[in-house]
């Protein structure tokens with residue numbers, strides 16, 4: 001596709017998504033402004049990303065450290081998040097370049113984030129990734145260990161826990177993920193009620209192209225959307 005047709009395709013999809021988010025938010029007793037739309041920009045060219053930013057996208061999330069770094073200097077001003085699987089040895093490359101890491105999936109990774117944050121004299125904002133479907137193919141903390149992990153990780157220097165993130169199992173019908181989203185919301189509320197020092201349950205990051213409306217109806221306040229904004233990728237990451 002030419003760049004013009006890509007940007008036109010984006011404009012149309014963006015409009016639809018914002019309408020759908022507004023409708024889903026309203027049904028959940030919220031408004032559009034209560035939901036943060038994060039554009040998942042893996043494999044998307046920076047020109048298209050910048051068109052999206054100029055059209056109103058305020059948050060982007062990248063999945064791969066190398067790809068993120070190669071685009072980093074070229075993004076228009078935007079909130080930059082890391083949403084992909086993060087290897088311990090790559091933490092130092094992104095820690096001062098992202099506002100939020102969604103995908104903290106192990107204590108070991110949290111330790112390294114703490115170490116690098118202290119070294120750079122900054123506070124790293126993180127979400128704990130929950131393996132809500134208990135899938136062996138996915139990383140993330142198990143449901144039953146999340147609260148203990150919040151307690152433990154919140155004590156690390158240079159880290160602030162801002163909430164939780166999840167990717168439920170792949171399914172044919174988005175409604176099938178409703179129970180997983182509901183479980184996440186319950187966990188989020190239960191942990192918030194504990195008022196654990198150095199943590200705040202502000203962000204519940206869940207819902208992607210195929211299920212963001214269901215996620216919002218179950219309490220997501222940040223949705224990560226890629227293909228429904230930018231078109232189907234021809235490969236999966």
Ligand SMILES: *Cc1c(COP(=O)(O)O)cnc(C)c1O
Pocket residue numbers: 040042063083084167208209210224225226227228237
């Ligand atoms: C790619 C990706 C998304 C967006 O997925 P789509 O189905 O394309 O909307 C969201 N979250 C993460 C972690 C991703 O890797």
